[in-house]
Every structure is written in C-alpha cells, then in structure tokens.
Amino acid sequence: xxxxxxxxxxxxxxxxxxxxxxxxxxxxxxxxxxxxxxxxxxxxxxxxxxxxxxxxxxxxxxxxxxxxxxxxxxxxxxxxxxxxxxxxxxxxxxxxxxxxxxxxxxxxxxxxxxxxxxxxxxxxxxxxxxxxxxxxxxxxxxxxxxxxxxxxxxxxxxxxxxxxxxxxxxxxxxxxxxxxxxxxxxxxxxxxxxxxxxxxxxxxxxxxxxxxxxxxxxxxxxxxxxxxxxxxxxxxxxxxxxxxxxxxxxxxxx
Numbered sequence: 067x068x069x070x071x072x073x074x075x076x077x078x079x080x081x082x083x084x085x086x087x088x089x090x091x092x093x094x095x096x097x098x099x100x101x102x103x104x105x106x107x108x109x110x111x112x113x114x115x116x117x118x119x120x121x122x123x124x125x126x127x128x129x130x131x132x133x134x135x136x137x138x139x140x141x142x143x144x145x146x147x148x149x150x151x152x153x154x155x156x157x158x159x160x161x162x163x164x165x166x167x168x169x170x171x172x173x174x175x176x177x178x179x180x181x182x183x184x185x186x187x188x189x190x191x192x193x194x195x196x197x198x199x200x201x202x203x204x205x206x207x208x209x210x211x212x213x214x215x216x217x218x219x220x221x222x223x224x225x226x227x228x229x230x231x232x233x234x235x236x237x238x239x240x241x242x243x244x245x246x247x248x249x250x251x252x253x254x255x256x257x258x259x260x261x262x263x264x265x266x267x268x269x270x271x272x273x274x275x276x277x278x279x280x281x282x283x284x285x286x287x288x289x290x291x292x293x294x295x296x297x298x299x300x301x302x303x304x305x306x307x308x309x310x311x312x313x314x315x316x317x318x319x320x
Contacts, residue, residue: 083299088251089260090317093273095245100270102234102241109227116220123213130202130209137199144188144195151181151188256302263309274305275315284308 158178165171249257264272267283274282276293286307288296296303297314304311 082301085252085256086299086302086311086313087317088248089256089273089302089311090275090313092245092248092252092260093264093271095241095248096264096270099238099241099245102238105234106227106230109223109230113220113223113227116216116223120213120216120220123209123216127206127209127213130206133202134199134206137195137202140195141192141199144192148185148188151184155181155185260311263304263311267308267310271310273311273313275313275317277315281305281308281310281312283310288312 155178158174158181162171162174162178165174252260260272264270269283271283276282276288276296279290279293280287284305284307286305288305292303293314295301296312297316299314302311
C-alpha cells in the first residue's frame with residue numbers, strides 16, 4: 067500500500083515537473099520569436115504609417131485639384147458675366163443717343179453705372195479666385211514633392227522589411243511550430259494563465275528562473291524556503307511580486 071502511494075506521488079511529481087519544463091520551453095520559444103520581432107523593430111508600423119500618410123497626401127492633392135477646377139469654373143463664370151455686362155453697357159450707350167428727355171437719359175446712365183460696378187466686382191472676384199488658385203497650385207506642388215519623398219521612403223522601408231523577413235522567416239516558422247507543439251502538452255487552464263502573464267509583462271516573460279536568489283523577471287528577493295520549493299518542482303509557484311511563474315535554473319541546463 068505504501069508502495070502504491072509512493073508510486074502515485076512520483077507520477078504526480080513527474081507530471082508537475084513536465085508541466086514546468088514545457089512551460090519553460092514554451093517561454094524560450096516565444097522569447098526567440100520576440101527577438102526576431104525586435105530585430106524587425108518598428109518597420110511594420112513605419113510601413114503602415116507611411117502608407118497612411120501617402121493615402122492622406124493623395125487625398126489632399128485630389129481635393130486641391132478639385133478646388134483649382136472650381137476656381138477655373140468660377141473665373142470663367144465671372145468673365146462671362148463681364149461680357150454680358152459689357153454688352154448691356156454698349157446697348158445702353160446706343161439707347162442714350164436716342165433719348166427723348168433727361169429722365170430717360172439719367173435712367174440709362176444709372177444702368178450703365180450699375181453694369182460698370184458689376185464689371186468691377188467681377189474683376190475683383192476674378193483676382194480673388196486667381197489668388198486662391200495660385201495658393202492651391204503651390205500647395206499641390208508642395209504636396210506632390212512630399213508625396214514623392216514618402217513613396218521613396220516607403221519603398222526603402224518595404225525593401226528593408228522584406229529582407230529581414232526573408233532572413234528570419236524560416237527561423238520564425240520553426241519557432242512557431244515548436245511553440246505550437248509544446249502548447250499541445252500544456253493543459254488549457256495553465257496555458258491560458260501563461261498567456262495572460264505574458265501579455266501583462268512588458269518583456270513578454272511569463273516563466274523565469276531564479277537568479278542570484280531573485281526573481282528573473284522583477285528581481286525581487288526569493289526566500290530560501292521558497293527556493294527549495296521551486297527546486298523540488300512539485301508545484302507551480304509564482305512570484306509574489308510580479309506574478310511570473312518561477313522555475314529553478316537547473317531547467318535551463320537540461
């Protein structure tokens with residue numbers, strides 16, 4: 067009977083130890099993946115930012131071009147109004163030559179004066195539209211210049227990212243496969259806890275070894291008795307300060 071209990075205890079100890087070993091192997095695989103992602107750095111985000119900026123610049127240029135077309139249409143309209151006013155002035159001037167009294171003459175003179183003011187107002191508006199058009203054309207030129215620069219930057223960033231991705235894709239594939247295989251050995255609840263801890267840790271470390279009597283994640287001191295418990299590998303122990311799973315350094319050498 068004692069033998070059966072002892073055998074059961076040994077089976078339990080091996081089970082916990084294997085869980086800890088699997089967790090540590092999973093952590094090492096993800097740490098290597100993190101290194102590759104660090105090597106790629108901010109390039110994916112930089113590429114996305116440049117793509118967004120280029121799209122914004124293209125939209126801006128399109129809007130400015132529409133405004134230039136609008137200014138051209140407005141200028142054309144005002145020029146037509148000037149032509150119409152000049153035609154009326156010519157007509158009124160001819161009528162003045164055939165007036166029968168001063169009252170008719172004054173009335174026609176007021177019409178000529180009104181059309182003259184209309185022409186002056188149209189000419190003023192034309193100058194305003196031309197100024198707006200010139201301003202937009204300058205903005206278009208500046209935006210197109212910046213657009214070309216950003217497109218060149220994007221091409222360089224994409225090339226750099228593609229080169230790094232090509233160099234590390236095989237290694238990344240192997241590591242991801244290894245992580246997937248190890249995850250299959252870990253029960254769902256423990257794996258969920260691992261992912262939660264890893265997600266909350268800035269450096270992505272969910273499982274750490276005890277180093278110099280301290281937690282390898284937050285460097286808080288680990289009491290001697292707790293270190294003995296960790297080395298015994300009989301249960302999953304977490305750091306009281308940072309919540310990371312603690313394993314003995316011996317696992318790293320096996």
